[in-house]
Amino acid sequence: MRLQLKLYITIGTAEYFQYDFSTVKAATNDFSEENKLGQGGFGAVYKGTFEDGNQVAVKRLARDSGQGDQEFKNEVLIVAKLQHRNLVRLLGFSIEGSERLLIYELLPNASLVQFIFDPTKRTLLDWEKRYNIIKGIGKGLLYLHEDSRLRIIHRDMKASNVLLDAEMNPEIADFGMARLFNTDETRGDTSRIVGTKALHGQFSVKSDVFSFGVLVLEVIAGQKNKRFLSGENIEYLLGIAWNSWRNGTTSDIIDPILKTGSCSLDDIIRVIHIGLLCVQENAIDRPTMASVIHMLNSFSITLPVPAEPAFFMHNNINPEMPLLHEYSSSTGSRSRLSQHSINEVSVSIFVPR
Template sequence: MFILAGKHLFWFSFIFIYLTNTTTVLAQPPPFFHHICNQNAGNYKLCSPYQRNLDTALSVLPTTNSGFGYFNFTTGQGNDRVISFALCRGDVEPALCQNCLNDSIVLLRERCPNQKEAVGYYNECFLKYSNETGNEDDVDLPNDQTTSDVNRFNGALRQLMDRLRGEAAAGGQLLKFATGNISGPDFSTIYGLVQCTPDLPEQVCSDCLEAAINRIPNTNLYGRVGGRILQSTCNFRLKKKKRKVLSREESIQTETIDIHTTESLQYDFSTIKAATNDFSEDNKLGKGGFGAVYKGKLINGNEIAVKRLAMNSNQGDIEFKNEVLLVLKLQHRNLVRLLGFSIEGKERLLIYEFLPNASLNRFIFDPTKRTLLDWETRYNIIKGIAKGLLYLHEDSRLRIIHRDMKSSNILLDAELNPKIADFGTARLFKPEETQGDTSRIVGTYGYMAPEYVLHGHFSVKSDVFSFGVLVLEMITGQKNQFFRNGENLEDLLSFFISFRLGKAGGMEHHQIS
């Protein structure tokens, strides 16, 4: 990887090597297995230009995904410049990658509250921010196990890594990633995984991986079957054994046990499969982070919307249980109605009422459809969403924070009445509670309140902030992250803040949709 900053290039790549004879199931990201708060890089003061730039960089960073888990964003000038970047392991699915980065942003700010340079490592991703390029992090993390035959082990490891290094380096500009295995001493198998950031030149990637492997004899990893080398240019890991985690089937059984108490709402899987024409592409209404939504028609003629959770989603079962047990307790004309669910093997289905006009974002951002939304209709939609939120926050017997209020999660019925949908990330509050804290940030950037993005604090105010962004989109017909002001592209919130402060020109000439 290289980030262009002035005349400097900053490179980062990393390697994972596993030695194991067991199958690994990805678990939820644990706390950092290692992090560094670089005292030598200096500290910043509260409300300083550097802190403002850091806040901006870490807010924008999750929106810069290259498509394969590589993120980078630089802002500011001179000593107040912030260079931020992150990389997910190449075999991590998108939802887990995004969650890992969200966790890293919150946790790294907590661990390094005022350092200008910090780095944090999860098993699934890596995050670093700094005010300058070229600073090296060099840490050896060996484990206690040793190999009984160092020469044979290193010989097999060398052969495997030479092969994977070539495959990864030649991976192109989208993904430099390779995995494989080889037989080791004492009937063991060495599993290897190597990766460079996608924009690292092929030769530089190859050299970086080569240098990391060559360092082993000069570190505490020599003769060990587990450990890591962490540095800004390369990250090396080998491991003989992993702790056992629950299989997906065990996890599913644990997470859905309470759902079976609502058997009257359980649909037969074959019935839903037939209703959606075997989940055909023609019936697909859309796709989200945890699965696709399909239109279906039951034998009695009733139309339904079926949310099919992705089988490879590590958070899918948690979301499934959350949505079933939560939404079944909610009844309001401005909330989408859950009709039931279906469970068979690894399949998880949520069955909702079908709303023919789909989601609000398909109207307000479509040049043709938004002409159907006159100001009275827009006002009624905004009022309906507000009523739904008030019910969640104050009027239901539960107090619920939605945490992902956005235009695509507002569905419209035949009369264009709004209904709040997608409660997979919602949180239940006790009546006496007013605020919660989390290290796992979920939702959609651009709609999130600053205190939630940066510190993990959420409350009814977080939903109200998101609702405010949605209202701005309703008024302008512009997406919050891509607001066009003349020939310039800005983000909607920054533009309106500048306009309110009298710093944005040209608003009197701007076309409001």
């Protein structure tokens, strides 16, 4: 590998490098579209292959973060201290001019969004795998909130920021990314994150709890939290899940793929209940991630009754909005799914607290 080492630091047993920018640029084929793995709130991610065959994931941060080189290095080294089995491992970084690159380990199964929302790949995720994914995400967030050296609020927790290893274990990406930008950053894709802070007040760990609840419902339903027509109302998955739980028909939102297995529907419904507790409108009513993990690990605990979720809404029918149909029993896919949504990121980033 043609690598110019500018900075070398050891934290515990881990080694971190500053990579030569031209080397990373060549490894990603000049950040080509065919190497692009996805787009997040803080920038695009590319697959990189070095001359020795070593593959990595390269996060190309949105430009003009407002930081100098040394300040950026310091922030990266702070984030690099965060070590957990459910966090993606940071290998190093690169700086040139306004370019800021983060180099991560490349996980073989890409992101959760490429599985859970795909009609074919979703069949590979039985309840055991989905339950393991849900718990793994929860443990990663708990570490960020309470057990790490820093108190980290993810702020952009969604399916595309959950990566899967060879055994389908989840690893959270983009943790600590907010530290790499000034708090008044408003340009590019980051504006939709920081902009919500300006609209709705300060973020807290309960913002991540809300996002986690959205993810729980998406993983169980196999559907994004988008707008659908349900009866005479326009609703989101959160609203549909809430109405189903309140009406005693919670099993209706469960991915039919899960109903064909040997798992207990009562267990799945209990996890839906936990998800609804996480998305309650008042942040104070949402559990901490420590409580969430406790509830997920113990099925003997009596769960409190959830209140109405945030952003629960009933609007008049838009005749151009596709209907929310039942899954096809043969294919496991929905017909005429709505293509309308607030934006390409999880509704969770609009949490008021």
